[in-house]
Amino acid sequence: MISGVLLQVVLAGLAQGAVLGLVALGFSLVAGTARILPFAHGDIVVGSIFLAVLAVVGRTPTAARLAGAGSVALVLLCLAAGMAVSGLVAGLVVLPDLASARRPNSLSWIAGGLAAGLLLRAVLGFYLPQQAYALPDPLRLDALAPGGLLRLPGGSTVPVRAVCVLAIGLLVGLLAEALLIRSRFGASVRAVADDPVGAALCGVSARRVVFGAFLLAGLLAGLAGLLTAPGRALSVDDGVVLGLAAAAAAVLGGIGSLRGAVAGGLVVGTVQALAAYAFGSGFYELAPLVLLVAVLALRPSATALR
Amino acid sequence: MSAVGLAQSLWLLVAALGLALAVSYAGLPMLGQSAFLAVGGYGVLLLGPGGAGLPLGVAAGLAVSLAAAGGYLTALATARLDGGYLALATWTLAWLAQRTLIAFPDLFGGTEGITRAAPARLVSRTLGVQLTLTDRINLCLAAGSCLLILAALYRLGRGPAGLDLAGLRESPGLTASLGVAVAARRRAVLTTTAALGGLAGAGSAVLLGVISPVDVSPLLSLELLLAVLLGGTARWWGPVLGIAVLAALPGGALAPTELGGAPARAVLTALLLLAAVAARTVLQRRPRHDLAPLPGRPSELPPPRPARRGAELELSHASVRYAGVTALDGVSLTLRGGQVHALIGPNGSGKSTLLDVLAGDLDAGTVRLDGAPHRARSVPDRVRAGVVRTPQQATVLTGLSPARQVALGARGGAGWPQAVLRQLFGTPRSRQQAAELHAAVADTLDVSGLSKLADLDPVRLTAGERQLLQVARAVATGARVLLFDEPAAGMTAAERGQLQAVLRRLADGGAAVLIVEHDLRLVAAVADRITVLDAGRVLATGDAASVRADPAVRHALLGVR
Numbered sequence: 001m002i003s004g005v006l007l008q009v010v011l012a013g014l015a016q017g018a019v020l021g022l023v024a025l026g027f028s029l030v031a032g033t034a035r036i037l038p039f040a041h042g043d044i045v046v047g048s049i050f051l052a053v054l055a056v057v058g059r060t061p062t063a064a065r066l067a068g069a070g071s072v073a074l075v076l077l078c079l080a081a082g083m084a085v086s087g088l089v090a091g092l093v094v095l096p097d098l099a100s101a102r103r104p105n106s107l108s109w110i111a112g113g114l115a116a117g118l119l120l121r122a123v124l125g126f127y128l129p130q131q132a133y134a135l136p137d138p139l140r141l142d143a144l145a146p147g148g149l150l151r152l153p154g155g156s157t158v159p160v161r162a163v164c165v166l167a168i169g170l171l172v173g174l175l176a177e178a179l180l181i182r183s184r185f186g187a188s189v190r191a192v193a194d195d196p197v198g199a200a201l202c203g204v205s206a207r208r209v210v211f212g213a214f215l216l217a218g219l220l221a222g223l224a225g226l227l228t229a230p231g232r233a234l235s236v237d238d239g240v241v242l243g244l245a246a247a248a249a250a251v252l253g254g255i256g257s258l259r260g261a262v263a264g265g266l267v268v269g270t271v272q273a274l275a276a277y278a279f280g281s282g283f284y285e286l287a288p289l290v291l292l293v294a295v296l297a298l299r300p301s302a303t304a305l306r
Numbered sequence: 307m308s309a310v311g312l313a314q315s316l317w318l319l320v321a322a323l324g325l326a327l328a329v330s331y332a333g334l335p336m337l338g339q340s341a342f343l344a345v346g347g348y349g350v351l352l353l354g355p356g357g358a359g360l361p362l363g364v365a366a367g368l369a370v371s372l373a374a375a376g377g378y379l380t381a382l383a384t385a386r387l388d389g390g391y392l393a394l395a396t397w398t399l400a401w402l403a404q405r406t407l408i409a410f411p412d413l414f415g416g417t418e419g420i421t422r423a424a425p426a427r428l429v430s431r432t433l434g435v436q437l438t439l440t441d442r443i444n445l446c447l448a449a450g451s452c453l454l455i456l457a458a459l460y461r462l463g464r465g466p467a468g469l470d471l472a473g474l475r476e477s478p479g480l481t482a483s484l485g486v487a488v489a490a491r492r493r494a495v496l497t498t499t500a501a502l503g504g505l506a507g508a509g510s511a512v513l514l515g516v517i518s519p520v521d522v523s524p525l526l527s528l529e530l531l532l533a534v535l536l537g538g539t540a541r542w543w544g545p546v547l548g549i550a551v552l553a554a555l556p557g558g559a560l561a562p563t564e565l566g567g568a569p570a571r572a573v574l575t576a577l578l579l580l581a582a583v584a585a586r587t588v589l590q591r592r593p594r595h596d597l598a599p600l601p602g603r604p605s606e607l608p609p610p611r612p613a614r615r616g617a618e619l620e621l622s623h624a625s626v627r628y629a630g631v632t633a634l635d636g637v638s639l640t641l642r643g644g645q646v647h648a649l650i651g652p653n654g655s656g657k658s659t660l661l662d663v664l665a666g667d668l669d670a671g672t673v674r675l676d677g678a679p680h681r682a683r684s685v686p687d688r689v690r691a692g693v694v695r696t697p698q699q700a701t702v703l704t705g706l707s708p709a710r711q712v713a714l715g716a717r718g719g720a721g722w723p724q725a726v727l728r729q730l731f732g733t734p735r736s737r738q739q740a741a742e743l744h745a746a747v748a749d750t751l752d753v754s755g756l757s758k759l760a761d762l763d764p765v766r767l768t769a770g771e772r773q774l775l776q777v778a779r780a781v782a783t784g785a786r787v788l789l790f791d792e793p794a795a796g797m798t799a800a801e802r803g804q805l806q807a808v809l810r811r812l813a814d815g816g817a818a819v820l821i822v823e824h825d826l827r828l829v830a831a832v833a834d835r836i837t838v839l840d841a842g843r844v845l846a847t848g849d850a851a852s853v854r855a856d857p858a859v860r861h862a863l864l865g866v867r
Contacts, residue, residue, distance in 0.1 A: 292394075303388075
């Protein structure tokens, strides 16, 4: 039988994994349509929540409970910030030179994405210089059960937040996938991913679809930021490793496969939590990085579009 | 600027020059240079005096070797990844290195890093020399390394050995099909880049006597990339300009972190990178040396024509099935030296599949070259064994002058380490070889009727000229069996005439030539033998007259009953 502690570790891992799945979904979506790896994606996740917190709470945020209006503003601002920053990156870096994405070894979008992420980190670092911040939870998931704990039959408890984050993450992930399979936008996304010239001849603008993919990825990133932030003390610099963990999830699931991205997120989140539990907290960040290098080395075929 | 500051900048230049070799020359977007600086820097301080106690020179050598080994392993692990994913993997390495340094404070000293205050001395017992490594001597070492690397890059770009790098940058697949061992070249480049990163890390760690995770953070990787991009990827001295600009900026990349603070440094780096991206021409400019005429003079002696005699490629009983479709059904075919063999048939009859099998790209039936099994493993190995093929679509390498593209094919198999070293030292033998190569290229271009286009900008070539250039590149490899997939597509009548002459001359020289072709007039004019393929089976094979008279062929191709 699984001990109570291990159960909590796995559940926390799955919850973080569901968040990673949302980030990975955006990563896979952009990598699939534009064939551009969004190097700034993780920074957008962390950046959107910090931008919203700066606007609503100010420069010295705490985990203290927000008033109702503040919570709503924080949620809306965070989602909007994710979309805005992602759209900005697309507009500034990707769209002016979309053709270069098809060229092998093109440096411009790689350098552009890295620069955008760095700029976001650096500017936020000016206003939020501390090592890490505890952030408020506008969704108040802890309030759903007394003490924030859910009692399981058998006497052990699990944090209700983790259960809710897992549920929301999976639900939104599957919703996004359904949207992309059923909708007209989803059909254009797949057309552009397959053959941008052919899609253009059918009247589907690659620029518009790529921009749309970036916006949707930004929205998912904003939501991921909302869900991940209150779970742990967050640093402005955490975005890169988060983004790389999501990249590991996306590659693990196969680039372009949205269901794979969500599943990959759960795997990476669990591995991350178990590694930290077994070997010490330092491995929480090392594990996904090692995983990404290993997956790229051992399964390079996963990077081919499917 | 103090001696320490200057030496520090020069060590960063060493790292940037190493990065330029990968990024600008070989087109490999490597973002993990800071990780290799970390290996070099931490390596020398941990292994050297005050750490494991090894003599400084030995420790530095070991640290640089460790970095080089890291580069080699990186190349192995990323061998099958294309540009963006190579960038992703190496970017991950940069973060992995930094987070590992922080995660094991007992070993690496945590965020404080490690300090070695003891004066560094180079002692040689065998020579009885003792040298105190002052800042000034460190500066001389850094400057000397920079000059050596700059000279090497300058020579590499001009001479034949650098062609392989340009090929790697422009199209690895095509370059492999000309017999260049691209995987080995890629490993060599990344190993060298990492070794230079390790050298820079070791040099500056010894100079400062201290190294911490901040000094080798992923930000440094971006700054080095910025230095390479700022100076322009098109010139060998680009990184010098880039590092000079970064060093001159107040609070910029090279300023001590206490002054400007990390955020200021990061904002500046990010803005400059974005500016470099916005000025896209800087990034996409093609290296000048790759578009320049070949250096030196062609040798006076007529070039040795490759001996193509006696080739025979024999395929027996090849069957290929794709899901539900039979592409080839028990096909046997023999290509003989001295003959032009044409392969014709309706679309979907299996011509390209048959070409794949003959070239060894697809495993079916048994293929024998001169009676021996033709089972070389990689594409370059097969080309060196004497079988070359062209892809159906003409691939043009826009970053290499036509003469250099032909030279790429001509020297495809030449061993690299020796050739590079000879070229770097400019030995008489390397000059002799360059002159011979030049002559061979001139000859191939002459045979293909492309002499006038030798040094033209490749983007200005017409569709037909690109096809002819593609044929010329393959001819230059010296292969005895040449397989051309629709070489006449997009050609004018005059160019078809030229192609016909090239094919004839090849066959007269003893080569076995196969063309897949739709233009029956060209086929009738040039082919000694014709094989007609229909629905994966050989319908007829023989000389032009007998095939034309064959009723089955007339039915399949012309609809005559």
